[in-house]
Structures are given as structure tokens and as C-alpha cells.
Amino acid sequence: MKTWLPVLLMTLAATGCVDAFLGPAPATDHGALFDDVWQQFDLHYSFFTYKNIDWDSLGARYRPLAVAAATDQAFADVLGQMVARLGDVHASITPGSGAATIGYVSPWDTIPAYFNPGIVFARYVQDGRLTAGRHIRYGMVAATVGYVRIASFVGSGWASEMDAALDSMPAARGLVIDVRNNRGGDVTLAVNIARRFADRERTYAYVRLRNGPGHGDFTADIPETVAPRGHRFDGRVYVLTNRRDFSAAEDFVLAMRTSGRVTVVGDTTAGASGGPIVRQLPNGWTFELSEWLEYTPGHRLFEGIGLAPDVVVKATAGAERDSVDLVVERALSLAAGGP
Amino acid sequence: MAAYDRTAGRLLENANVFGGTENLSSLSSAPVSRERLSEGGGEIAVLRIVGGHPSADRMMFALGVACDASIAVTKAGYADPDSTSSDYLFGAVTLGPALVWRTPVFGGRTEARLAVPALALADHEYGDLKEQHGGLDLRLVSPEAWRGLNAAISYTAAAGRRFGLTTMYRIGLVRFDDVQPVRAVSQSFTVGLLTRLGGAMP
Numbered sequence: 001m002k003t004w005l006p007v008l009l010m011t012l013a014a015t016g017c018v019d020a021f022l023g024p025a026p027a028t029d030h031g032a033l034f035d036d037v038w039q040q041f042d043l044h045y046s047f048f049t050y051k052n053i054d055w056d057s058l059g060a061r062y063r064p065l066a067v068a069a070a071t072d073q074a075f076a077d078v079l080g081q082m083v084a085r086l087g088d089v090h091a092s093i094t095p096g097s098g099a100a101t102i103g104y105v106s107p108w109d110t111i112p113a114y115f116n117p118g119i120v121f122a123r124y125v126q127d128g129r130l131t132a133g134r135h136i137r138y139g140m141v142a143a144t145v146g147y148v149r150i151a152s153f154v155g156s157g158w159a160s161e162m163d164a165a166l167d168s169m170p171a172a173r174g175l176v177i178d179v180r181n182n183r184g185g186d187v188t189l190a191v192n193i194a195r196r197f198a199d200r201e202r203t204y205a206y207v208r209l210r211n212g213p214g215h216g217d218f219t220a221d222i223p224e225t226v227a228p229r230g231h232r233f234d235g236r237v238y239v240l241t242n243r244r245d246f247s248a249a250e251d252f253v254l255a256m257r258t259s260g261r262v263t264v265v266g267d268t269t270a271g272a273s274g275g276p277i278v279r280q281l282p283n284g285w286t287f288e289l290s291e292w293l294e295y296t297p298g299h300r301l302f303e304g305i306g307l308a309p310d311v312v313v314k315a316t317a318g319a320e321r322d323s324v325d326l327v328v329e330r331a332l333s334l335a336a337g338g339p
Numbered sequence: 340m341a342a343y344d345r346t347a348g349r350l351l352e353n354a355n356v357f358g359g360t361e362n363l364s365s366l367s368s369a370p371v372s373r374e375r376l377s378e379g380g381g382e383i384a385v386l387r388i389v390g391g392h393p394s395a396d397r398m399m400f401a402l403g404v405a406c407d408a409s410i411a412v413t414k415a416g417y418a419d420p421d422s423t424s425s426d427y428l429f430g431a432v433t434l435g436p437a438l439v440w441r442t443p444v445f446g447g448r449t450e451a452r453l454a455v456p457a458l459a460l461a462d463h464e465y466g467d468l469k470e471q472h473g474g475l476d477l478r479l480v481s482p483e484a485w486r487g488l489n490a491a492i493s494y495t496a497a498a499g500r501r502f503g504l505t506t507m508y509r510i511g512l513v514r515f516d517d518v519q520p521v522r523a524v525s526q527s528f529t530v531g532l533l534t535r536l537g538g539a540m541p
Contacts, residue, residue: 018524021512043518044466097418154421211465213518277467278423280372286419291466 026282030075033281034066037079040279046290048215058082076102089246090276090290108243108270114315115180115242117149119323131161138165145335146172153185153248159192163231174335178240184247194226194255197237201227202258206295226255237262238331241309245269253307263334264309266327271306346393351401356381373416380409384437398442405437405454407489426468430475431461447496459485463517486514495533503533
């Protein structure tokens with residue numbers, strides 16, 4: 001045992017030097033936390049140039065407010081106000097586990113969408129059912145037309161529920177996929193569902209990632225692809241969209257569109273394309289920011305613009321009041337060979 | 340961990356590889372991210388014995404160069420509402436002077452090793468590895484931006500026999516002044532059974 005003594009002594013001596021090498025622990029005062037958030041956005045946020053944002057000015061304006069904040073909640077509100085100026089739903093602050101996220105509120109979240117899934121299932125869908133995982137509601141809307149409602153792409157590993165829904169509707173030669181009011185979630189999941197409708201591997205988007213400290217530092221175009229997998233549906237597909245489709249829901253629309261057998265019906269999507277990443281502060285708070293630029297296959301940025309449908313149908317308050325869904329009705333008309 | 344050690348005249352050749360995964364925990368009281376580190380690497384050193392004798396019962400001192408390669412992927416699981424996880428890669432190949440000192444102690448052998456990287460190539464991904472879509476991208480790092488050392492002290496009982504017991508303390512320090520700075524200290528304390536697979540101790 002004595003022979004191990006030098007080793008143990010060396011261990012203890014070296015352990016004592018570690019703190020000196022690493023430096024002090026990160027500070028958690030409001031000034032230091034503000035600087036951490038500001039710098040991470042400065043290093044990684046993707047839309048400074050595209051949105052013509054002067055990040056230095058915003059930092060200079062909000063830092064004194066952050067330092068002067070009397071409480072953590074007031075400090076979080078200042079951070080939330082600063083990132084809200086980016087006009088990006090993928091930029092936000094979550095001040096602690098279980099706390100409400102603070103950030104930009106899209107106008108599309110406050111303007112009525114006049115979409116009520118209850119009306120669709122009560123008026124149009126016969127024998128509406130849920131898949132086993134309860135992520136997809138579906139049923140027939142005509143003798144040979146099925147309807148699938150995907151309210152969210154949150155979670156992972158449930159793309160096969162689309163196979164189950166399609167298997168349960170063997171008479172369907174056409175399909176309506178309703179992703180209205182879908183705020184997104186996991187892009188991989190969304191694209192995995194779209195793979196059921198792909199005819200071959202195709203590029204549905206390009207992304208460029210921030211890869212350096214300059215606001216214009218990006219990788220070259222990285223193609224995002226969709227390839228066939230799972231139950232293959234070969235009929236016509238009508239994807240229903242509106243202004244409350246964000247992020248992964250928009251990737252789903254892009255991926256679906258590549259097959260050439262898909263018609264997008266409804267309203268333009270929200271245009272939230274940033275590809276968010278998460279960072280964590282030394283006090284445990286988390287924040288989210290966009291780190292990429294996403295382009296359509298035609299190399300068009302759609303952040304803040306959205307993806308226009310092939311057939312524009314505006315939902316109205318009057319139709320909703322009358323329990324009519326104009327978008328579903330137009331999709332059914334198209335499926336029946338109408339205009 | 341596995342090691343290779345060979346003495347040819349006044350030349351000492353040494354190589355070792357290591358790998359493993361660890362869950363990292365924070366000393367902070369705040370609920371910070373959960374991190375799991377998967378790492379591996381190895382070192383090749385060629386040294387010239389400049390003092391003493393390589394036999395197990397004699398003191399020996401050797402100087403030379405060491406080339407160290409390592410790669411580490413840290414999976415960070417954040418406490419955000421979506422429980423996001425990201426993978427961060429840090430790989431490096433370094434070259435620099437090294438020294439080995441061995442001396443017999445209580446029928447065994449104590450060895451101290453020190454390597455100080457003077458030249459470094461590093462791949463420090465700018466963002467989440469899952470999103471970067473690229474292969475290993477090593478770039479030359481200026482000596483001002485890279486500071487570090489690898490040191491170990493070990494004691495091996497019955498070093499000249501086929502089986503022996505060994506205990507080792509290792510410490511590695513890296514200070515990389517990148518756009519996103521790296522400060523890393525890794526320490527390990529190992530107790531193990533040593534098996535000589537070939538050759539014989541001089």
C-alpha cells in the first residue's frame with residue numbers, strides 16, 4: 001500500500017491545480033448571463049443579415065435593462081424582449097424547468113385561422129378513428145378518398161402510424177392530409193411520414209448552417225432529401241395548409257411536394273424555417289435560436305414568407321359559423337376531378 | 340486501455356490506446372444539461388534513453404517525441420421544453436516533446452511520463468455534429484491557441500513477470516482558444532491487472 005502513496009499524492013496535487021487551469025466557474029449574475037445569451041446568438045444565429053438586424057445595437061440597448069432587472073423574472077422578460085426583436089418563433093428563452101417560454105409571438109398565432117378540426121370530423125369524415133399511438137386521426141371522406149389529420153410532429157418514432165392509417169383505408173385512391181394548425185416538431189419524423197408518398201429519392205430543400213463567427217459565415221448548400229419507405233401510397237394527395245403551419249410542418253409540405261402527385265390546398269404557411277438549436281445557461285435556463293437558412297428546391301428562402309399553396313382557399317368566419325370547411329370542400333372537389 | 344512497450348538498445352518505443360464513455364455531472368446547483376462523453380484515442384512515443392538503463396531493476400530516463408490522437412463526442416441533453424439533445428465533436432492530433440522516467444521501488448517499478456504538445460491539428464465542430472454533415476476536418480492550430488499536457492504516473496508491482504498489478508494516475512489538460520474556447524481537464528485513476536503478452540522485460 002505504501003508504494004501507491006506517491007501516486008495518490010500526485011493525484012491530490014494535480015487535482016488542486018485543476019481549478020487554476022480551468023479558471024473561475026461561470027458567473028450567474030444578470031450581466032454575465034446576458035452576455036452569454038448575446039454572444040451565443042452572435043456566434044450561431046442565422047438570420048442577422050437576411051432580416052437586416054443590428055445585433056450590436058440590440059445588445060447595447062437591452063444590456064443595461066438586463067443588469068438593472070430587480071428580479072430573475074424581470075431579467076427573463078428583458079431577454080425575451082431582445083430575442084423577440086428577431087421576429088423568429090425559433091428564438092426564445094425558457095427561464096427554468098417548467099417555466100413559460102418567452103419570445104416572439106407570430107401574428108399568425110393571434111389572427112383567427114377559422115379552422116376547427118371538430119367540424120371536419122363531424123361533417124365530412126365517416127367513422128373517424130385514431131391510430132394506436134393517438135398521433136393521427138383518419139377516416140374516409142368520400143367513397144375513394146381518405147382523410148388524415150396530423151396535428152403535430154412532436155415526438156419521434158411514430159411515422160409508422162401513417163402505415164396503419166393507410167392500411168385501414170384500402171378503398172382510398174386519393175388522400176387528403178390535413179396539417180393545418182400544425183406548429184411543427186421533429187423534422188426527421190415529418191420527413192419520415194412524407195417518405196410514404198415519395199416515388200424516389202429527391203431533394204426537398206437545401207440548408208446552409210452557420211459555421212463561423214461572422215454573421216455571413218455559412219456552409220455550402222446541404223441538400224435535404226426524402227426517399228421512399230414504408231407503406232407506399234401511389235394515389236393523388238391533397239395537403240391542406242394554413243398560416244399556422246410552422247417549421248417541421250413546412251418541411252413536411254416541401255417533402256410531400258417533391259413527388260409531383262401532391263397538390264397543396266389552403267393558405268400560405270407561416271415561414272418559420274430556422275432549424276433551431278438549444279443552449280443552456282449556467283443557472284439552468286435554456287434558450288433556443290435558429291442556426292440555418294433553409295431554401296426551397298428552387299433556392300428561395302421562405303423565412304417570414306411561407307410556402308404558398310398550389311390552390312388558394314381562404315377560410316372564413318362565416319363558413320366556420322356554418323360548420324363548413326371550405327378548404328376540405330375544395331380538396332374533395334379536386335379529388336373528384338373538379339376545378 | 341492497452342499498451343505496447345519495446346526497448347531496442349537505447350531506443351524506447353511506446354504506444355497506448357484508450358476508450359470509454361462517462362456521464363459528466365456538474366458541480367453547479369442549477370439543473371444544467373446532462374452530458375455523456377464518449378472518447379477514444381492513443382499515443383505513440385519514440386524516445387531515446389539518455390540516462391540509466393532500461394532493465395526493470397535500474398533507473399532510466401528517456402527523451403523523445405510523442406504523437407497523441409484523440410476524439411471525443413459529447414452528447415448534451417438539455418432541460419428545455421422539448422428535451423433537445425445535441426452532439427459536439429472535438430478531435431485533435433498533437434505532436435510534441437515527451438519524457439519518461441522509470442525507477443525501481445519496493446520490488447516494482449514507478450514510471451512518470453510527460454508529453455507537451457507543440458503542434459496541434461484540431462477538429463472542433465462549430466455546431467451539432469448531427470447537423471454538420473461533414474467528415475473529420477482537421478485544421479492546424481497555432482501554438483499560441485493551444486496549450487496542454489498529458490502526464491501519467493504509475494506503479495507496477497512485479498514488472499518483470501508475466502502478471503503484475505499496476506496503478507496509474509493520468510491527467511490531460513487542453514486549453515484551446517478557438518472561437519468557442521475549450522478548457523478541459525481529464526483525470527483518471529486506474530488499478531488493473533497487467534499481462535505481458537509477448538517478449539520479456541530486460
